[in-house]
Amino acid sequence: MDCGMATESADSPARSDELDARAVERLVFFSDAVIAIIITLMVLEVRLPQLPEHAGDAALRSALAALGPKYHAVLLSFCVIGLFWMVHHRRFNCVLRVDVGVVCLNLMFLLTIACVPFATAVMAEHGGLTSVLLYAGVLTAASLTSALLWWSVGRESIVGPNPEALQEMRIATLMSLTSAAFFIASMGIAFLSTSVAQWSWFLVFGTNWIARELYTRYRPQ
Amino acid sequence: MDCGMATESADSPARSDELDARAVERLVFFSDAVIAIIITLMVLEVRLPQLPEHAGDAALRSALAALGPKYHAVLLSFCVIGLFWMVHHRRFNCVLRVDVGVVCLNLMFLLTIACVPFATAVMAEHGGLTSVLLYAGVLTAASLTSALLWWSVGRESIVGPNPEALQEMRIATLMSLTSAAFFIASMGIAFLSTSVAQWSWFLVFGTNWIARELYTRYRPQ
Amino acid sequence: MDCGMATESADSPARSDELDARAVERLVFFSDAVIAIIITLMVLEVRLPQLPEHAGDAALRSALAALGPKYHAVLLSFCVIGLFWMVHHRRFNCVLRVDVGVVCLNLMFLLTIACVPFATAVMAEHGGLTSVLLYAGVLTAASLTSALLWWSVGRESIVGPNPEALQEMRIATLMSLTSAAFFIASMGIAFLSTSVAQWSWFLVFGTNWIARELYTRYRPQ
Amino acid sequence: MDCGMATESADSPARSDELDARAVERLVFFSDAVIAIIITLMVLEVRLPQLPEHAGDAALRSALAALGPKYHAVLLSFCVIGLFWMVHHRRFNCVLRVDVGVVCLNLMFLLTIACVPFATAVMAEHGGLTSVLLYAGVLTAASLTSALLWWSVGRESIVGPNPEALQEMRIATLMSLTSAAFFIASMGIAFLSTSVAQWSWFLVFGTNWIARELYTRYRPQ
Numbered sequence: 001m002d003c004g005m006a007t008e009s010a011d012s013p014a015r016s017d018e019l020d021a022r023a024v025e026r027l028v029f030f031s032d033a034v035i036a037i038i039i040t041l042m043v044l045e046v047r048l049p050q051l052p053e054h055a056g057d058a059a060l061r062s063a064l065a066a067l068g069p070k071y072h073a074v075l076l077s078f079c080v081i082g083l084f085w086m087v088h089h090r091r092f093n094c095v096l097r098v099d100v101g102v103v104c105l106n107l108m109f110l111l112t113i114a115c116v117p118f119a120t121a122v123m124a125e126h127g128g129l130t131s132v133l134l135y136a137g138v139l140t141a142a143s144l145t146s147a148l149l150w151w152s153v154g155r156e157s158i159v160g161p162n163p164e165a166l167q168e169m170r171i172a173t174l175m176s177l178t179s180a181a182f183f184i185a186s187m188g189i190a191f192l193s194t195s196v197a198q199w200s201w202f203l204v205f206g207t208n209w210i211a212r213e214l215y216t217r218y219r220p221q
Numbered sequence: 222m223d224c225g226m227a228t229e230s231a232d233s234p235a236r237s238d239e240l241d242a243r244a245v246e247r248l249v250f251f252s253d254a255v256i257a258i259i260i261t262l263m264v265l266e267v268r269l270p271q272l273p274e275h276a277g278d279a280a281l282r283s284a285l286a287a288l289g290p291k292y293h294a295v296l297l298s299f300c301v302i303g304l305f306w307m308v309h310h311r312r313f314n315c316v317l318r319v320d321v322g323v324v325c326l327n328l329m330f331l332l333t334i335a336c337v338p339f340a341t342a343v344m345a346e347h348g349g350l351t352s353v354l355l356y357a358g359v360l361t362a363a364s365l366t367s368a369l370l371w372w373s374v375g376r377e378s379i380v381g382p383n384p385e386a387l388q389e390m391r392i393a394t395l396m397s398l399t400s401a402a403f404f405i406a407s408m409g410i411a412f413l414s415t416s417v418a419q420w421s422w423f424l425v426f427g428t429n430w431i432a433r434e435l436y437t438r439y440r441p442q
Numbered sequence: 443m444d445c446g447m448a449t450e451s452a453d454s455p456a457r458s459d460e461l462d463a464r465a466v467e468r469l470v471f472f473s474d475a476v477i478a479i480i481i482t483l484m485v486l487e488v489r490l491p492q493l494p495e496h497a498g499d500a501a502l503r504s505a506l507a508a509l510g511p512k513y514h515a516v517l518l519s520f521c522v523i524g525l526f527w528m529v530h531h532r533r534f535n536c537v538l539r540v541d542v543g544v545v546c547l548n549l550m551f552l553l554t555i556a557c558v559p560f561a562t563a564v565m566a567e568h569g570g571l572t573s574v575l576l577y578a579g580v581l582t583a584a585s586l587t588s589a590l591l592w593w594s595v596g597r598e599s600i601v602g603p604n605p606e607a608l609q610e611m612r613i614a615t616l617m618s619l620t621s622a623a624f625f626i627a628s629m630g631i632a633f634l635s636t637s638v639a640q641w642s643w644f645l646v647f648g649t650n651w652i653a654r655e656l657y658t659r660y661r662p663q
Numbered sequence: 664m665d666c667g668m669a670t671e672s673a674d675s676p677a678r679s680d681e682l683d684a685r686a687v688e689r690l691v692f693f694s695d696a697v698i699a700i701i702i703t704l705m706v707l708e709v710r711l712p713q714l715p716e717h718a719g720d721a722a723l724r725s726a727l728a729a730l731g732p733k734y735h736a737v738l739l740s741f742c743v744i745g746l747f748w749m750v751h752h753r754r755f756n757c758v759l760r761v762d763v764g765v766v767c768l769n770l771m772f773l774l775t776i777a778c779v780p781f782a783t784a785v786m787a788e789h790g791g792l793t794s795v796l797l798y799a800g801v802l803t804a805a806s807l808t809s810a811l812l813w814w815s816v817g818r819e820s821i822v823g824p825n826p827e828a829l830q831e832m833r834i835a836t837l838m839s840l841t842s843a844a845f846f847i848a849s850m851g852i853a854f855l856s857t858s859v860a861q862w863s864w865f866l867v868f869g870t871n872w873i874a875r876e877l878y879t880r881y882r883p884q
Contacts, residue, residue: 019756022756023752023753023756026691026695026752026756027752028247029250029692029695030695030698030699030748030752032247032250032251032254033254033475033695033696033699033700034699034702034703035251036251036254036255036258037254037258037699037700037703037704037707038703038707039255040255040258040259040262040331040335041258041262041703041704041707043332043335043336043339044258044259044262044335044338044339046339047339047342048339048342048343048346051346051347055347056349057347057349057350057351060343060347060349060351060352061351064343064351064355078328078332082325082328085251086321086324086325086328089244089247089248089251089324090244093240093243093244093247100749103749103752104745104749107741107745107749110703111706111741114703114706114707115706117707118706118707118709118710118711121710121711122711122723122727125711125714126714126718126720126723128719128720128723129720130720130723130724130727131723134727249468250471253468253471253472253475254475254696256472257472257475257476257479258475258479260476261476261479261480261483261552261556262479262483264553264556264557264560265479265480265483265556265559265560267560268560268563269560269563269564269567272567272568276568277570278568278570278571278572281564281568281570281572281573282572285564285572285576299549299553303546303549306472307542307545307546307549310465310468310469310472310545311465314461314464314465314468470689471692474689474692474693474696475696477693478693478696478697478700479696479700481697482697482700482701482704482773482777483700483704485774485777485778485781486700486701486704486777486780486781488781489781489784490781490784490785490788493788493789497789498791499789499791499792499793502785502789502791502793502794503793506785506793506797520770520774524767524770527693528763528766528767528770531686531689531690531693531766532686535682535685535686535689
C-alpha cells in the first residue's frame with residue numbers, strides 16, 4: 001500500500017488526487033525550507049573578524065572594506081541559488097504527483113545546492129585556481145542533477161497528459177545541460193585566467209535566456 | 222508554457238486560479254521561512270563569551286551585564302524585522318498571483334533583511350559612527366526595496382481589479398519611501414550624535430503610523 | 443483596507459473567511475518555523491570540544507561523558523519547548539482569524555522562547571545560582587507572555603462564537619499563570635538549593651496536568 | 664474542549680475533519696522543518712579549517728583532500744536521514760488525525776534524528792571504536808522510536824478504517840525493528856573491525872528492501 005505516491009489506488013479518484021497533491025506539496029515545502037536555510041545562512045555567515053578591544057572607527061571601516069571579495073562571492077551565489085529556486089518554483093507548479101525517483105533526484109539536487117555555500121566560502125577566502133575549479137565543479141554537479149530531475153519529472157505519470165508541461169520539462173532538461181556545459185567551459189577558461197572565469201559566470205543568466213529562446217523557436221512540434 | 226505564474230493560460234480558469242494561488246503560497250512560504258531563520262538566528266547569536274574554567278557567580282553576573290548593548294541592538298532589530306514581516310504578512314494576503322518581477326523584488330527584499338543581523342552585530346560590538354551609518358544604510362536599502370516591491374505588487378495583474386488593494390499598495394509604497402527618508406535623515410543626525418540617531422530609530426514605528434493616517438485621510442479618491 | 447486581518451470587509455463572507463484562514467495559517471506557519479529552528483539548533487549546538495590531534499578512544503569517551511550536564515539541560519529544554527509548541531499547536535487550531543494584537547503577542551512569545559537556548563547554554567556551562575535564576579526567569583517570561591497571548595486569543599473576534607474555545611482560552615491563561623507562579627517559586631527555592639530548583643522544573647508537566655483537571659472540574663459553567 | 668486533536672467533537676463532522684487535517688498538516692510541517700534544518704546544517708557544517716594567510720593552491724588542495732572522511736560521513740548521514748524522511752513523508756500521507764501520543768512520539772523521533780549530526784561529526788573526526796558505537800547507537804535509538812511511532816500510528820483512530828494503511832503501519836513497525844536489530848548487530852561487528860561495521864551501514868537500504876518484500880509476501884491476510 002502506498003498513500004499518495006504515484007500508484008494505482010483502490011480509493012476514489014478524488015481522494016487519490018488529494019493525497020497526490022499533499023505529497024507534492026510536502027516535497028515542495030521541504031525543498032523550499034532547505035533552500036531557504038542554505039541561502040539565508042550563506043548571507044548570515046558574512047561576519048566581521050574579531051577586532052582588537054578598542055579599535056577605532058578607521059579600523060572598523062577597513063575591516064568592512066576587507067570583506068569585499070566575500071560580498072562579491074555571496075552576492076553571486078545568492079543570485080545563482082535564487083535562480084535555481086525560481087525555476088524549481090515555476091516548474092514544480094506543473095507537477096501533479098511524485099514517485100520515489102523524483103523524490104530521490106530532488107534530494108540529490110538539494111545536496112548539490114547545499115554545497116554551494118562551502119564552495120563560495122572557499123572561493124571568497126582563497127580565490128586561486130583550485131577554488132575556482134571547485135566552485136564551477138559544484139555548479140556543474142547542480143546543473144547535471146537538475147537535468148536529471150527535470151528529465152525525470154517530464155513523464156505523463158508526473159505532470160499528467162499535459163503536452164505543454166512535457167515540452168517545458170524537455171526544454172528544462174536541455175537548459176540544465178547547457179548550464180552544465182557552460183560551467184565546464186568556465187573550468188577550461190580558469191586555467192587561462194581565474195578572473196575571466198569568475199566574471200563569465202554572470203553570463204549564465206543571459207545564456208539561459210538565449211537557450212530558452214532557441215529551444216522554444218526550433219522545438220520539434 | 223508557464224504553470225501558474227501570471228500568464229494567459231489555455232487551462233480552465235478555475236485550474237489556473239488554483240495554480241496561481243499555489244505559486245503565491247509558495248512565495249509567501251519561502252519568505253516566511255527566510256525571515257523566520259533570520260530573526261531566530263539573530264537572537265540565538267547572543268552568546269556568553271567563554272569564561273575561565275571555574276569562574277564564580279559574580280564573574281557570570283558581570284559577563285551577563287556586559288551583554289547589555291547586544292540585548293538592546295538585538296531587541297531593536299527584532300522589532301524592526303518583526304514590523305517588516307507583519308506588513309509583508311498583511312499585504313501579501315491581497316496578492317492573487319505573482320510574476321517574475323515580484324519574485325525577483327521579493328528576493329532582493331529578503332537579501333536586504335538578511336543583512337540586518339550583520340549590521341546589528343557590528344553596531345552591538347563597536348557602536349561608533351561607522352557602525353551606526355552601516356545600520357541605517359541597511360535599513361534604508363530594506364525600505365527602498367520594500368517601496369519597489371509594493372509598487373510592483375500594486376498592479377491589476379497581481380492583486381486583481383481590487384481598487385482597495387491597489388490603493389493599499391500605493392500607500393505601502395509611500396510609507397516605505399517615508400521610512401527610507403527617515404533612515405537617511407538619521408544618518409545625518411549620526412554625524413552630530415550617534416546616540417540620538419540610534420534612539421531615533423524607535424520613532425520609525427510612530428512615523429509609520431502618522432504617515433498611514435495622513436495618506437489615508439488625504440488620498441486622492 | 444485590510445486583506446484578511448480581522449476586520450469588516452466589503453467582500454463576500456466566503457472570500458473573507460478564506461483570507462482570514464490564510465492569515466492564520468501564515469502566522470501558525472511562521473511560529474512553527476521559528477520554534478523548529480530554536481529546538482533543532484539547541485540540540486545541534488551540543489558539540490564535542492576540540493580534542494588533541496591523535497587522542498585515543500579513552501579521551502573521546504571521557505570527553506563524551508563530560509558533556510553530561512549539557513545533555514541534561516538540552517533534554518529539559520527540549521521537553522519544555524516541545525510542551526509549549528504542543529499547546530500552541532492545539533490551541534491555534536481554534537483560531538479563525540487574527541488581529542494586530544495577537545500577531546504582536548505571538549512575536550513576543552516567540553522572542554521569549556528564542557531566549558531558552560541561551561539560558562540553557564549558560565546553565566549547562568556554569569550551573570550556579572545566577573544561571574538557575576536566569577533559566578527560571580526566561581521560563582517565567584515565556585509563561586507570562588503565553589498568558590497574555592491566550593487571554594488575547596480568547597475573544598469572539600478571534601475564535602468565533604464558540605463557548606468551548608473561549609472556555610479553553612480562559613483555562614489556558616490560568617494554566618500559563620500557574621506555570622509562571624511555579625517558575626517564580628523555583629527561583630525562591632534556588633536560593634536554598636540550586637539542584638532542588640532544577641529538578642523541580644520537571645514537575646511543571648505534572649502541575650500543568652493537575653491545574654487543567656482542577657480548572658476543568660470547577661469551571662464556572 | 665479540543666480543536667482538531669482526535670476527539671469526539673460536537674461540531675459538524677465536516678468541520679471536525681477539516682480541523683483534524685489542519686492538525687496533521689501542522690505536525691507534518693513541523694517535522695519537515697526540523698528535518699530540513701538538521702540535514703542542511705549537517706552539510707553546511709563541512710568547513711575548511713583556517714589556512715595560513717597566503718597559503719598557495721597546493722595547501723588548499725591538500726586541505727580539501729583532508730576533508731575526505733568528513734565527506735564520507737556526511738554523505739552517509741544525508742542518505743540515512745533522507746531515507747527516514749522519505750518513509751515519514753509517505754506514511755504520514757495516510758494519517759487522518761493525530762493524538763497526544765503520536766505528537767509526543769514524533770517529537771522523540773525528531774530528537775533522535777537531531778542527534779545524528781553530532782554522531783556524524785564525532786565519527787568523522789575520530790573514527791575509533793567509541794565513535795562507531797556512538798553512531799550505531801544513535802541510529803538504533805532512531806529506529807526504535809520509529810518503531811514506536813509507526814506502531815502508535817497504526818490505529819483506527821489515526822488512519823481511519825483503512826485495512827491497507829493499518830497493514831502498512833504494521834510492516835513499518837517490523838521494518839524499523841529490523842533496522843534496529845541491524846544497527847545493534849553492527850555494534851557487535853565494530854568490536855572486530857570498525858571499517859566493516861561502517862561499510863555495513865550502507866546495507867541497511869538493501870536490508871530494508873528485502874524485509875519489505877518478505878513481510879509483504881507472507882503477511883497474515
